[in-house]
Amino acid sequence: MSIKKIAALVSAGRHPVSGEARHCRNDSLAMSIGLTLTKKINAISTNASITNQTSLRVMHAGNPDNAALKDYLALGAKHIDVIALTAECNIIDSLANELTNTDLILTGSRAENGQDSGLVPYLLAEKLGFSLVANVLEVKLIPEGLEVLQFLPKGKRRSIIVQLPAVVIVHPLAPVELRHAYAQQVMGKVSQQQSLPFKPVTDQDNSLQWQKQSTLRKPIKLKARENKSGHARMLSATVSENKGGAVVIDGDSVEKAQVILRYLREHRLINF
Amino acid sequence: MIENNPRRINPRRAYEILASGVKRIVLGATTDFVAHEVALQHSTNKPLRTPKQAKTHILVVAHSDRGTLDDHAKQCLAAAAILAEANTAVVALILGELHEELSNAGADEVLVIAELDYAKFQPESELSCVKAMVDVLQPSHIFMPDNLIGDGDLGRRLITSHPEKLAATHVIELNVDHIANYQSGGSALALANLPFIVLLAPETADTNLPFSASALTLDQALAHPVKDKVQPSNYIGLGMQTIAAAKIALEEADFIVSAGNGVSNVQTLQTLAAALDAAVGASRVAVDDGKFARDKQIGATGKTVSASTYFAIGISGAVQHLQGIKDCRHVIAINRDHSAAIVKRANLSLIGDAEEIMQALIAVITEAKLATQEAA
Numbered sequence: 001m002s003i004k005k006i007a008a009l010v011s012a013g014r015h016p017v018s019g020e021a022r023h024c025r026n027d028s029l030a031m032s033i034g035l036t037l038t039k040k041i042n043a044i045s046t047n048a049s050i051t052n053q054t055s056l057r058v059m060h061a062g063n064p065d066n067a068a069l070k071d072y073l074a075l076g077a078k079h080i081d082v083i084a085l086t087a088e089c090n091i092i093d094s095l096a097n098e099l100t101n102t103d104l105i106l107t108g109s110r111a112e113n114g115q116d117s118g119l120v121p122y123l124l125a126e127k128l129g130f131s132l133v134a135n136v137l138e139v140k141l142i143p144e145g146l147e148v149l150q151f152l153p154k155g156k157r158r159s160i161i162v163q164l165p166a167v168v169i170v171h172p173l174a175p176v177e178l179r180h181a182y183a184q185q186v187m188g189k190v191s192q193q194q195s196l197p198f199k200p201v202t203d204q205d206n207s208l209q210w211q212k213q214s215t216l217r218k219p220i221k222l223k224a225r226e227n228k229s230g231h232a233r234m235l236s237a238t239v240s241e242n243k244g245g246a247v248v249i250d251g252d253s254v255e256k257a258q259v260i261l262r263y264l265r266e267h268r269l270i271n272f
Numbered sequence: 273m274i275e276n277n278p279r280r281i282n283p284r285r286a287y288e289i290l291a292s293g294v295k296r297i298v299l300g301a302t303t304d305f306v307a308h309e310v311a312l313q314h315s316t317n318k319p320l321r322t323p324k325q326a327k328t329h330i331l332v333v334a335h336s337d338r339g340t341l342d343d344h345a346k347q348c349l350a351a352a353a354i355l356a357e358a359n360t361a362v363v364a365l366i367l368g369e370l371h372e373e374l375s376n377a378g379a380d381e382v383l384v385i386a387e388l389d390y391a392k393f394q395p396e397s398e399l400s401c402v403k404a405m406v407d408v409l410q411p412s413h414i415f416m417p418d419n420l421i422g423d424g425d426l427g428r429r430l431i432t433s434h435p436e437k438l439a440a441t442h443v444i445e446l447n448v449d450h451i452a453n454y455q456s457g458g459s460a461l462a463l464a465n466l467p468f469i470v471l472l473a474p475e476t477a478d479t480n481l482p483f484s485a486s487a488l489t490l491d492q493a494l495a496h497p498v499k500d501k502v503q504p505s506n507y508i509g510l511g512m513q514t515i516a517a518a519k520i521a522l523e524e525a526d527f528i529v530s531a532g533n534g535v536s537n538v539q540t541l542q543t544l545a546a547a548l549d550a551a552v553g554a555s556r557v558a559v560d561d562g563k564f565a566r567d568k569q570i571g572a573t574g575k576t577v578s579a580s581t582y583f584a585i586g587i588s589g590a591v592q593h594l595q596g597i598k599d600c601r602h603v604i605a606i607n608r609d610h611s612a613a614i615v616k617r618a619n620l621s622l623i624g625d626a627e628e629i630m631q632a633l634i635a636v637i638t639e640a641k642l643a644t645q646e647a648a
């Protein structure tokens with residue numbers, strides 16, 4: 001199975017403090033992985049003519065004049081396809097409509113300009129019927145499709161073979177070096193996709209009604225309400241005060257070492 | 273000399289604690305040893321919240337890690353138990369093996385599906401199990417941890433498969449009437465009503481519950497259709513790999529051996545860390561002494577770590593240091609001083625000389641590794 005069409009989805013980022021438009025780092029990582037991948041594909045198919053070469057399709061749904069798009073050009077996109085959207089249009093429908101024949105869609109893990117739910121790639125994969133893997137650090141082409149390296153916490157990584165077509169969500173820790181070049185920014189082009197007549201989302205029933213506040217505060221932790229007597233409160237306060245685990249004072253060093261080993265084994269913290 | 277001696281009452285007379293939690297002095301008893309034990313027992317004996325006839329359910333779905341739930345998953349259970357009304361039962365669907373009891377975590381009923389361990393990538397199977405569970409249970413809400421061990425991913429797949437239901441991700445605050453998360457790149461706090469599916473960020477709920485739950489195994493009639501949905505995956509997993517502990521950042525490490533002022537021989541500590549495949553950390557004093565690089569410092573002015581196992585050797589446990597290890601699950605300490613603050617924080621403390629115990633431990637580990645190799 002060969003990959004022909006690769007797309008990367010880029011959203012408009014914003015600086016968390018100044019609010020200035022800029023690229024969204026997560027999306028730039030996805031785009032860079034896509035650029036590297038297309039370069040590799042073109043290098044393998046040496047006999048292909050120049051016109052036959054694959055190129056990464058960088059797509060954005062939103063305002064074509066957004067200053068954030070310049071950053072993506074500077075970071076290596078030769079061309080950005082923008083689906084001009086008004087606020088009421090459905091991003092998923094418009095993107096899905098453009099991406100039906102794509103083999104691989106690379107996205108970031110979380111946008112920075114809207115609800116930032118990280119749901120866009122999932123909704124898109126569902127709409128298109130593509131397979132999906134999240135938290136991807138590296139992608140590699142193999143005869144069966146695509147092999148990806150997935151991030152897991154605590155220093156763990158996992159390799160998975162993914163059937164194409166697929167949506168791949170790139171993890172923020174992907175080992176990609178972003179290179180900003182002004183020359184590329186000047187050379188790159190942003191073009192507006194002919195916008196199809198999308199039906200605006202009218203029934204707002206199936207989405208949550210959010211109320212945004214610009215004053216940030218610390219979240220309040222949910223605590224169980226206790227209607228205990230004063231005595232019980234005092235008791236729990238004093239009992240939790242002197243909590244602590246087992247203390248081993250007696251015995252020689254070897255015995256103590258064995259206690260440690262037993263503890264580690266009992267809690268499955270080691271595998272020997 | 274005072275003439276009419278006032279009658280003195282020993283304030284530490286033997287007593288017992290009544291069911292109401294009130295202390296009752298036992299006249300005539302001579303020892304308070306038994307009474308003390310009763311008191312401790314009472315403090316762990318919390319009232320049961322479990323509803324007798326559950327009318328509605330809150331479903332909590334989470335992956336286990338090595339047979340236990342992490343704090344993040346327990347916070348979701350606690351949130352469900354706190355928000356549950358008197359006739360609402362909290363049902364925990366645990367994906368992966370479970371070797372612990374969830375009654376103090378607040379689960380009324382538990383279903384464990386051991387096959388769906390997070391170590392294997394099988395999103396379709398997991399999704400159809402959760403969907404089957406939703407069908408049989410018809411919960412009022414679903415809570416899941418928004419984490420990277422599979423629940424954040426599964427939760428989003430679940431949300432997309434129920435487009436008619438309301439959902440929220442990255443939730444940092446929740447209450448009976450609202451939820452909140454950060455939006456627009458963290459520049460706005462957004463509030464909404466409590467939706468059907470809630471993916472919770474860490475630290476949204478306090479896991480100290482004033483009640484316990486019965487944590488019964490879920491009824492077979494309900495569990496059966498869910499277990500039936502385990503199917504082979506469309507993705508081919510090529511297995512997990514663990515990056516050598518020495519190579520990953522301290523924040524990501526799962527096992528940290530950390531040195532303080534009480535460690536005289538750094539080489540022994542490095543050998544021990546290598547034997548345990550652990551990352552190396554240090555207290556500020558050890559770093560200031562030049563024994564370790566600055567990026568190894570753990571604590572308020574150093575790194576905050578979340579390793580499952582934190583091995584503190586010759587560290588006194590100053591608050592600034594403890595701040596950096598508040599998320600560590602198992603703390604093991606070696607210290608000469610049994611009154612050191614770290615002993616109160618540690619799950620296991622060994623009192624003695626650090627160098628001697630480390631040497632002994634290295635020998636014991638080498639022996640244990642040999643034995644398992646021979647057995648294999």
Ligand SMILES: Cc1cc2nc3c(=O)[nH]c(=O)nc-3n(C[C@H](O)[C@H](O)[C@H](O)COP(=O)(O)OP(=O)(O)OC[C@H]3O[C@@H](n4cnc5c(N)ncnc54)[C@H](O)[C@@H]3O)c2cc1C
Nearest residue numbers: 532533534555556571572573574586587588590592608626
């Ligand atoms: C603003 C501020 C920020 C700080 N930030 C940090 C920080 O980020 N991280 C940090 O770690 N500290 C920090 N500190 C310093 C902190 O207060 C402590 O001074 C420091 O953590 C103590 O390090 P220690 O436990 O290694 O040394 P000590 O306090 O000297 O403790 C050594 C321990 O080792 C034991 N010991 C000694 N010899 C042996 C032996 N042979 N065998 C076994 N046990 C032995 C002793 O009983 C003692 O408990 C900060 C302090 C301030 C004021």
Ligand SMILES: Nc1ncnc2c1ncn2[C@@H]1O[C@H](COP(=O)(O)O)[C@@H](O)[C@H]1O
Nearest residue numbers: 009061107108110111116117118119120
């Ligand atoms: N308007 C958009 N145009 C193109 N891609 C987008 C857009 N919004 C979101 N995405 C992609 O979807 C990812 C997740 O976004 P979100 O679900 O909004 O947090 C982002 O990192 C982008 O890769």
